[in-house]
Amino acid sequence: MTTLSIRTVLSALLISVCAATLLPAHVSAATGSAASTASTAPKAADSPALFSQAIARGSLRVAVVHVTPAAAPGAKVRTEDRLDAPAVKALATALKVPSQLVELAPAEAAKALVDGRVDLALYSLPADAANWPDVTPVPTSYRTYPKAVIRSDTNIRSRADLAGRSVCVARSATQAATEATRAGATLLSFPYPSDALVAVREGKCDLGLIDQTVWQPLMHYPEWKKFSATLELADAPRTLTWLLPATQVREAQWLQSRMQQWDRAGQWVAFSKKWATDVAFDVYLDQEVPDCHS
Known part of the structure; x- marks a missing residue:
């Protein structure tokens, strides 16, 4: 083994011994610090x-x-x-x-x-x-607020045009039902919104009413393009x-x-x-x- 190799090995051994000697003190200090922090930090169970x-x-x-x-x-x-x-x-x-x-x-x-x-x-x-x-x-x-789902070729242009028209709504759409009734429309109530919208597509009513926030994402689907005419009823x-x-x-x-x-x-x-x-x-x-x- 060359002199350089021997020196390299001895240096590595010396570093290892020093690290082993110093390590317990550092670990003890870190452990003590963590224990102190844990004792002062509030426990989850302490908070209601x-x-x-x-x-x-x-x-x-x-x-x-x-x-x-x-x-x-x-x-x-x-x-x-x-x-x-x-x-x-x-x-x-x-x-x-x-x-x-x-x-x-x-x-x-x-x-x-x-x-x-x-x-x-x-x-x-x-x-x-x-x-x-x-x-x-x-x-x-x-x-x-309720927004209408109507065929694009509709002649319904305003709230006044709803008088005498049939409107499909879900049974729980209370705001939509109130606004449609005020406009003089005839309500067709369904258990679910999908039932009401199927009726609109099949021509069983003149329009459907759903919430305006979900109207926009629904109209993104190609099959709804020809039902993208709309009307906002709520003031x-x-x-x-x-x-x-x-x-x-x-x-x-x-x-x-x-x-x-x-x-x-x-x-x-x-x-x-x-x-x-x-x-x-x-x-x-x-x-x-x-x-x-x-």
Whole structure:
């Protein structure tokens, strides 16, 4: 072995011995620092859980205007109207607890929140909605108003043209039904939005009404191009709003922060696109006859 090789080997051994000698002191110091940090840092268990009642119950109970009945065994799967269900499910997932929808009118939900029968509520509320003294509203950025789905060759040009016309709506589309009735139209109500839209395509009614936010992504599909004429009926949109007991200040703050995160992530856009995709597929499978006047 050459002199250079011997020196190289001896240097490596010397470095190894020094490192082994110094290592325990460094490890001990690091361990002590970590232990000190762990002892002073607050533990997750020290902080009260959000929506503790829901956690204890094992489900997040949320009041909504309509709960779609479970499909019968073997029945076709239908996409629900509105974005209530996916929004509630996403929120419950963030809280790591299953969700349960409860069908209640807003005034009933306000009482149920105070009584602890539900943990949250979610409604599309107008600007002049009642302010319940024991309830805290947390508005989302999601605005709702009905928008028409009409054949492109329609002669329906304004709200006045709806008098005497037939309008197809989903049973839970309360705002759309109200506006169409005010305009003098005849309502044809269906259990699901896909059923209403199939009726529009088959010529069973003059137009359909769906929420404006999901109208745009639906019209992106080629098969809907000749139904892309539209009409907006509502004078002012409604705001999709969470309601929770006024005593739950921490929960309200967390919910506001979560909604801001959803806005940054484009969550409502994602919900709308998925809804349109699912409904378009429902209609594609369910349409029994070709489009009228094809």
